[in-house]
Amino acid sequence: MLSRIADSMFWMNRYMERVRSILRVARTHYIISLDRDVKGASWKSILEIFTLLEEKEIKELEGQTGKILQYLLTASENENSVKSLVSKARENARGIQDNITKELWEEVNSFYHVTNQPHLNHKLTGPDTLDVIDLFMRHSIICSGISDITMQRGTGWDIMKLGKYMERCMETLILTDKHCEFFQYELEKERDITQWRFLLLSLSGYEAYLKSYRTFKHNQNVMHQVLFNEDFPHSVSYSLNMLDKCLSKLIVGNKNPEIPDLIRTFGKLHAKIKYLDPSIICHMDLQTFFMEMRTDMKILHAKQSNIFFSY
Amino acid sequence: MAIEQLLKNYIPNENTWDEMYDSKSIRRQYGGVFSTLEKLDVENLSNKHRLAGELFMNQGITFTVYNNNEGIERIFPFDIIPRIITGEEWDNLEKGIGQRLKALNMFLRDIYHEQQILNDGVIPAELIASCPDYTREAFGINVPYDIYVHISGIDLIRGADGKFYILEDNLRTPSGVSYMLENREVTKRIFPDMLSRSNVRSVSNYPVLLHEILLELASAQVSKPYIVILTPGIYNSAYYEHTFLARQMGVDLVEGRDLVVDNHKVYTKTTNGLKQVHVIYRRVDDSFLDPLAFKQDSVLGVPGLLSAYRRGNVAIVNAVGNGVADDKAVYTYVPDMIRYYLNEEPILDNVPTYQLSDPDAMQYVFENVRNMVIKNTNQSGGYGMVMGSTISEEEWSKARKEIEKSPRNYIAQPIIQLSTVPCFIDGKIQPRHVDLRPYALYGPSGTKLVPGGLTRVALKEGSLVVNSSQGGGSKDTWIIDTL
Structure with a gap:
């Protein structure tokens, strides 16, 4: 596969994964914010995660749900808005139209046209907010489904998954880190499940949590689910396992001399989760742990880009 | 309103060949279309028109117009009523184009x-x-099988006498073939019954034929030739077509930055290292192909490509240097080429053309400028064209000075009233002028003309300019074998 094509496939999927993440978080927070006395997250922390706004700008926006949603979803001036990300995903898809299926291209293209409908922007400030978020969400899920059922398995597919799971792993780490920051990283003190709801819903894991974890040690359980649970598709462990599989396939027959270094870098990162005792997680220095994990992910990204996308 | 009434109000222009009506009645080949249209109403046709637009938009067959830094997607206008040419007319065109291409290839060699x-x-x-x-x-440079023009899009027009004339030869990187194919797909969606009943020849095997020719051009020593399409990139106006062809043929679409030349061989840069390329179907103009040989600042091409081509390590389609054969001034000599190389009389005539480098011709053209169209030999797409019938005195005096400065760069042709066909515009069926661009493929086993081509239509009332860059649209073109 051409390195340029691989690069575009990686980023197309990575942007689409980020879109889903923003939509899930925005939807969750919007619904939760309609209730009074909700603890666990604020628009401020969401803007800090998903935008490059300065503190002063965030303060100006706080309290204006409609405007915040517009900025997160449909603002052209926000490089990380859903509209901008879909536009970038489409730009990448456009450059690889002959390498993705017609069905996938048409859905990405159609999603792009939907995000460009001006009337949806106005709807975000009124009672139809959820309709718009759901419309976007439906398109993003259809993209994922179409890609799953129509794309040929092989190098391209593995590269796409690489993008998807790198993004997903990073999002889970960032969201969890931010949530723990809200608790000042104090997880030895037991928290109510309602305080974790926002994080779990944002990762599509609330129902799974209720079904899988029966004790009231919510701090321990939630951290287990989002970091170590290999059956939970948004856990760090699940993403790293998927990355492991993709990388193992991609390096077959590749004689690039930097491959051993890539394997070592990934192995060290994977081991930090794989061989960590989950029972001690709440007693660790979580701030440092998350920072190290995020840094390692960035290094991994740089190294794999250098090998697969250097053109 | 019923379409029947609209069809009654259809008034062909005087002194123009209308392809649906002769002076008294509907031509036989339009009978099926006419009777289908009669059963519909305006709302029905408007819905089909809207659906066609949506189909183009959803597939991304669009170009981007920028306004206040916001990109707005537009489709190339498509008229839903098909243009019909009879099988007998087509067979004659096929022979004429085959003859012309044979001579042009020999000329280039x-x-x-x-x-x-x-x-x-x-x-x-x-x-x-x-x-x-x-x-x-x-x-x-020796090219495989001495074939230079593998893919051509020769423009034809039909004059007031009903005869087809060659307007120009596009022998470099003719575009529009994806529209020919997509227009047919859209017609299948909007008029499925009419299409299946009308005994229309199929255009769908164009990518297969093209792929076969590209495979044949690779060196015989290569068992699995690696073919790529070279595109200038996503901002090129024909980018959709490049991706369409790559997808239809199952070959890689590459940009200049994906290729590298090493030891006079061309390679793509892949995730697993370098892979040798044997055939390049380039959609990049000659001057941008190789910065070492042509424009030094070109980033669209590949340094060293011409050296690999010269050594026969890679085949380039179409060949480098074809521009000399479709130069508008050289065009006038194509009938002489046919006589010289083939010892035959041309089957298809040129439009009468005056070389303005000839002082007598220039004087004649200037005296009769109101009946002439003057074209710049170095421009295409309708740019640099002087329409004598509509130009103002002031504009003409300016243009005349330019022409007198470098007459070699200009030719003139009498304004020909292009034939008209029915179009559905603003809720009415109205005649509009059209041309025809059939696509011919020339490989080691001969010429193959896909029965259809792209009909370009001047959507403005009375306009003779069909170029998409000048507000033209397109139509599906049906070659019908009448029973």
């Missing part, structure tokens, strides 16, 4: 080798010497 045609005085040597598209770097 000759002009980049022995130049016998110049030595024999059939074409003036100074005409070639002054042609900006004569590529000295291509002199002496």
